[in-house]
Amino acid sequence: MIHSLMARGVSFEEASRTADSVREVLGGRGVCSKPQIVNEVRRILGDAPFVGEQQLPSGADIRIHEKGGSQPFSKGVLAQSLLAAAIDPNDAFDVARSIEADLLRGGARDVDRAELREMACRTLASMIGPQSAERFLIWRRYQEPERPVILLLGGAAGVGKTSLGLEVAHRLGIGRVLSSDSVRQIMRIMLSPELSPAIHASSYDAYKLFPPDALGDDPVIDAFRAQTSTVAVGVRASMDRAVAENTSIVLDGVALVPGMIDLAAYTDLADVIFLVVATLDTEGYTGRFSARADGQRERAAHRYLDNLGAILRIQEHFLEVAERHDIPIVDNVSFDRAVVQIIRYVTESLRERVDPGSLKLG
Numbered sequence: 215m216i217h218s219l220m221a222r223g224v225s226f227e228e229a230s231r232t233a234d235s236v237r238e239v240l241g242g243r244g245v246c247s248k249p250q251i252v253n254e255v256r257r258i259l260g261d262a263p264f265v266g267e268q269q270l271p272s273g274a275d276i277r278i279h280e281k282g283g284s285q286p287f288s289k290g291v292l293a294q295s296l297l298a299a300a301i302d303p304n305d306a307f308d309v310a311r312s313i314e315a316d317l318l319r320g321g322a323r324d325v326d327r328a329e330l331r332e333m334a335c336r337t338l339a340s341m342i343g344p345q346s347a348e349r350f351l352i353w354r355r356y357q358e359p360e361r362p363v364i365l366l367l368g369g370a371a372g373v374g375k376t377s378l379g380l381e382v383a384h385r386l387g388i389g390r391v392l393s394s395d396s397v398r399q400i401m402r403i404m405l406s407p408e409l410s411p412a413i414h415a416s417s418y419d420a421y422k423l424f425p426p427d428a429l430g431d432d433p434v435i436d437a438f439r440a441q442t443s444t445v446a447v448g449v450r451a452s453m454d455r456a457v458a459e460n461t462s463i464v465l466d467g468v469a470l471v472p473g474m475i476d477l478a479a480y481t482d483l484a485d486v487i488f489l490v491v492a493t494l495d496t497e498g499y500t501g502r503f504s505a506r507a508d509g510q511r512e513r514a515a516h517r518y519l520d521n522l523g524a525i526l527r528i529q530e531h532f533l534e535v536a537e538r539h540d541i542p543i544v545d546n547v548s549f550d551r552a553v554v555q556i557i558r559y560v561t562e563s564l565r566e567r568v569d570p571g572s573l574k575l576g
Contacts, residue, residue, distance in 0.1 A: 216308075219255070224263055224315070232258050276317055280327035287325070289314045292334065297385035298353035299338055299346040300557040302550075309337050349561040353386060355568055356462070356485075363388070363462040364453055364484045365560060368470030369491035370529035371417055372503050372518055374546045378491060379466035381553050386560070390456070394467025397448035398441075405444070412441035416517075417468045418524040434524045435531050445469035457483045466491075471532065472539040487563050489556060490536040490543045492529055498547065499526070 215236065219229035236254045240246045256264070276287035289310035296306040313333050317325065331354060339347040356363055365382065367375045376393055383391045398413050407414045411423040421429060421437035429436040446469055456463040457480070472488065480486045493499045503518040518525065536543050542559060546552045 215251070215255075219259075219263060224259065225312075225319075228259075276322055277324050278327055278330055279324060284324075287314065287317065287330075292330075294385075295354075295387065296334065296338065296350060298387070298557065298561070299342070299350035300554045300561065301338075301342055301346055302554075305342060309334070309341055312341065313337050348565070349558065352561045352565050352568065356564060357387075359460065359462070359485075362456050362460050362484050363560070363564070364456055364480070364486045365462075365464045365556075366470050366475075366486065366488045367464065367466040367491050367556075368472065368488070368532065368541075369466075369468065370532055371468055371525050372499060373491045373493045373529070374549065374552070375466040375468075375491045377549065378544075378546065378552055378556060379464045381549075382556050382560075383464040385553065385557060386462075388462045388464055390461055390463040392452055392463060392465050394445055394449055394465065394469035397452065397467070398445045398469065401445060401448055410444055412437055413444050415441075416521075417441060418521045418528060421524075432527075434527050438528055438531070439471070439474075442469040442471050442474055446471075446474045450475060453480065453484070453486075468528070472535045472541045485564060485567060487560055488541050489559060490532050490541050491546055491552070492533060492543055493547075494545050495547065496522075496526070 215233045216229045219232060224232070232255060235258055236251060239254055240250065252264075277284045278287050289307070292313060293303070293306040293310035296309055297303060299306070301309075313330075316333065316337075331351075335347040335351055338350055365379075365388075367379050367382075369375045379391055379393075383389075401410070401413055405413060407423070412420045415423050417438050418434070420441045421433040424433070424437055424440075445467075449465060449467070449469055452463070452465060453475075470488075472490065477486050477488065500519065500522070503522075533543065535541075544552050544555055544559075
């Protein structure tokens with residue numbers, strides 16, 4: 215009902231109050247017909263929202279202007295951009311609907327992109343909160359960056375790094391996503407097992423390719439680090455390419471180990487944000503492996519479950535080095551919450567690096 219009223223030019227606040235009032239009056243009557251609901255809305259708001267409703271313009275009649283041309287207003291596109299505020303997709307669409315209703319109610323036909331951004335910030339602040347508006351504005355500041363944003367998501371096998379990376383990239387509008395598994399696969403073609411045995415196995419069983427006396431007291435971790443030190447070369451090459459092309463990227467993978475990549479080398483070249491993803495609940499870990507088996511034939515659940523001890527040891531190592539290098543940890547208990555947590559950390563990190571004056575509207 216709220217969405218329908220907003221489409222007829224009613225403000226979000228008034229539409230919300232009206233919906234609550236209708237619910238109070240009709241809620242105890244069981245099933246209500248549409249005419250009953252309409253009559254109750256007319257009693258509260260009068261006939262204004264219904265007059266000439268067939269002639270109401272649509273959002274597509276509005277043109278958004280920026281350098282280089284214009285395009286039709288789309289609340290779907292706007293809602294997508296609002297996800298950078300680290301809000302729920304449903305909330306983002308509600309905010310976009312409210313903005314569309316305000317534009318239509320004001321008779322707008324030509325809107326400047328900067329004006330639309332101001333409306334988005336004001337509406338976010340009033341409907342969701344000022345922090346959401348600030349997060350949105352911070353990320354908008356990075357849409358035409360002087361240097362790229364490079365988000366690194368490290369973690370042990372099966373913690374959900376790739377799924378999180380894809381969703382975060384989608385919500386932030388980052389078009390490039392790469393897994394260190396892909397880098398490792400390419401390097402397997404280039405480097406023979408004799409030359410680099412560690413990369414020709416999974417992270418959790420690479421130790422099996424080494425002679426017993428070639429590893430130390432912690433063979434799982436020693437072999438794992440031997441593998442990641444090799445793959446990290448390819449990861450750094452991917453980061454260098456992102457810098458050269460000034461293109462933001464999300465990199466995820468088990469080869470992204472805190473301390474294995476010299477982040478200081480990118481201080482003046484990119485905004486690098488490093489997070490470690492973990493699944494601290496062992497039962498949740500086991501369940502995720504079983505779910506993978508249903509969707510990916512080549513990843514049989516028993517391979518992960520048979521090596522669960524080694525995988526947990528690698529995760530423990532990730533947690534140790536993350537603490538040592540002051541890298542935040544995201545516990546992937548809830549996918550949606552983890553996505554929001556990552557986006558919030560990204561925008562908070564960027565807020566510390568930008569000139570506060572550049573975030574002012576107008």
